[in-house]
Amino acid sequence: xxxxxxxxxxxxxxxxxxxxRVFLEKDxxxxxxxxxxxxxxxxxxxxxxxxFFAEYNESSFNDLPEFKRQLLVFINPYGGVHKAPKxxxxxxxxxxxxxxxxxxxxxxxxGHCRDYILQAKSDFLKQFSGIITVSGDGLxxxxxxxxxxxxxxxxxxxxxxxxxxxxxxNGAVKNLCYR
Numbered sequence: 001x002x003x004x005x006x007x008x009x010x011x012x013x014x015x016x017x018x019x020x021r022v023f024l025e026k027d028x029x030x031x032x033x034x035x036x037x038x039x040x041x042x043x044x045x046x047x048x049x050x051x052f053f054a055e056y057n058e059s060s061f062n063d064l065p066e067f068k069r070q071l072l073v074f075i076n077p078y079g080g081v082h083k084a085p086k087x088x089x090x091x092x093x094x095x096x097x098x099x100x101x102x103x104x105x106x107x108x109x110x111g112h113c114r115d116y117i118l119q120a121k122s123d124f125l126k127q128f129s130g131i132i133t134v135s136g137d138g139l140x141x142x143x144x145x146x147x148x149x150x151x152x153x154x155x156x157x158x159x160x161x162x163x164x165x166x167x168x169x170n171g172a173v174k175n176l177c178y179r
Contacts, residue, residue: 004029005036009043041067044099067099069129074113074143075106076135076166084166088134091164103128113139117146122155130160139163 133139
């Protein structure tokens, strides 16, 4: 019996005809699980590391550490008429497949996100590649206010923020993502 392992690469590009983004996927087949995992790891590193090919050479590809991107995720369980947790579960599957690991915080009261960031130790926050909020406009404002009110705000202000719109009003998200 022969085992075949499939590595599916999901990507997008702009169509030359319609100038809209087209989502594509390509399957790669491997007879060896370890080899499939190494290729997955290599693709994740190359896709997420600026100047990857300038920093690494072909002989060092086998020595790459496992790709992991840590994300701090704040979810408002009441956002979007209780739809935020469902939206997060869909996004979580996609991000997990892209090599992300999470610390998930379900907010319990207004200002919880801000308080969490203000009380967190600096080393804890610096370990994250980004902060995601799953809600309306409120949580993204709490994250920004929490970071800017910290004594180490200058060190933390470069952490990327990713609002995942799940509320009834998402004006800030529309403004952030507008062309």
